[in-house]
Amino acid sequence: MKSLKIIGLSFFGLISIGSYAQEFDASLQLRPRFEYRNGFKSLIKDSEDATSFVSQRSRLILNFKQDKLKTKLSLQNIRTWGDVATTTTADKNAIAVFEAWAQYDFDTNWSARLGRQVLSYDNQRILGEIDWAQQGQSHDAAVISFHPKNNQLDLGFALNANAENLVAPTTAYTTTYKSLQYAWYHTQFSKLNMSFLLMNTGYEFAKTLTDLEVDYKQTFGTYLSYTENKWDVNLGLYGQSGKSSDNNVNAYYAGANLGYALTGKFKTSLGYEFLSGKNQNDTSTDYKSFTPLFGTNHGFNGFMDYFYVGNHQNNVGLSDAFLKLNYTQNKWQFSLTPHLFSAPNTVLDAFDNKMDSYLGTELDFTTIYALKKDITTSAGYSQMFGSTTLERLKGGNASNTNNWIWIMVSFSPRIFTTK
Incomplete structure (x- = not known):
């Protein structure tokens, strides 16, 4: 018994010595979500039936800090309930690394971060985490940050390959972008926040059967936000140029929101977004449709994901006018957002006649309830009232009921922390 006491005391002594000036915490996120999809992302066809399922994110998050060094490891499993048998010996999706990075703070102003990480800036229109998607979005990148008071400059770099190749591959790398470089600068003047982004993305393609090339697309612009008493306003302006699959790129984006807090609990805002596109009778090979690239696109242009969530690329563009109504009462939050969609470019019917732009x-409609500190429940209902023009672009039948229902519970407990 005496020996056990000595061993135990020695063990705790070693922990105390090793953990001096160190911080470590571990947390979990368990997020099951039920969805009923009946015309989600596209108008449902007469021959199709609605579907429902439960998906789940299970994420373990480990954070460590020691002096100037910070590290993060986030592991996750994404599953659909029932996608493996109850007696399975292996998981279908297994465990994936969502984040795995190390950051060194050279001083109070300079730092560098290397590894798998989330790149999220401003309102996440161009670069975002896409947290709604169970898998989220992260990048293998290096980011150098200069952040004196009220200013921040981030320089990001990425180079991707499909394996540790011995020689240059003979097929194009299409998993994601081949290379990425960006500069993001943010400054604050009293109540005005201003950001500038310049990003260069390279995508590899096969120009011929034996010739692989990388075309580079530039995305550049600014994001402004201003708050004054009960008012808040934000504005985003971006352009795109360069090349894509050996074609010229010339596209642009504009988005604005004007919000006003009617009371301490009720807020309303009016917004508009314009994403450039291309007329269907335009014979030019240029890409004129703006692409939000790595943005959290689910948070824009309607929650039913009809536009720019893995779809509507290189299309006729989009005009989206919307109104947001938000109400908060104790632990409850309610939100209602109607969207009015139209095509800013020509859509043709089967006989090449110009169709209505609507x-x-x-x-x-969404609601959130904070059940406890680490438990949040949320739910939503959405419905699309489509037009014959939308039928032409997306297929399906606009006369059918096209709706979507979801219910989600998020458990986010911190399971361990020490300093």
Whole structure:
């Protein structure tokens, strides 16, 4: 018994010595979500039936800090309930690394971060985490940051390959971008926040059967936000140029929101987004449709994901006018957002006649309830009232009921922390 006491005391002594000036915490996120999809992302066809399922994110997050060194490791499993048998010996999706990075703070102003990490800036229109998606979004990158008071400059770099190759591959790398470089600068003047982004993305393609090339697309612009008493406003302006699959790129984006807090609990805002596109009778090979690239696109242009969530690329563009109504009461939050969609460029019918530009109206209703500190429940109902023009672009039948229902519970406990 005496020996056990000595061993135990020695063990705790070693922990105390090793953990001096160190911080470590571990947390979990368990997030099951039920969805009923009936015309989600595209109008449902007469021959199709609605579907429902439960997906789940299970994430373990480890953070460590020692003096100037910070590290993070986030592991996750994404599953659909029932995608493996109850007696399975292996998981279908297994465990994936969501984040795995190390950051060194050279001083109070300079730092560098290397590894798998989230790149999220401003309102996440161009670079975001896409947290709604169970898998999220992260990048293998290096980021150098200069952040004196009220200013921040981030320089990011990435180079991707499909394996540790011995020689240059003979097939194009298409998993994601081949290379990425960006500069993001943010400054604050009293109540005005201003950001500038310049990003260069390279995508590899096969120009011929034996000739692989990388075309580079530039995305550049600014994001402004201003708050004054009960008012808040934000504005985003971006352009795109360069090349894509050996074609010229010339596209642009504009988005604005004006918000006003009617009371301490009720807020309303009016917004508009314009994403450039291309007329269907335009014979030019140029890409004129703006692409939000790595943005959290689910948070824009309606929650039913009809536009720019893995779809509507190189299309006729989009005009989206919307109104947001938000109400908060104790632990409850309610939100209602109607969207009015239209095509800013020509859509042709089967006989090459110009169609009406109106695409449809979507209504999004969501509610959130903070059950406890680490438990949040949320739910939503959305419905798309589509037009014949939307039918032409997306297929399906606008006369059918096209709606989407979801219910989600998020458990986010911190399971261990020490300093």
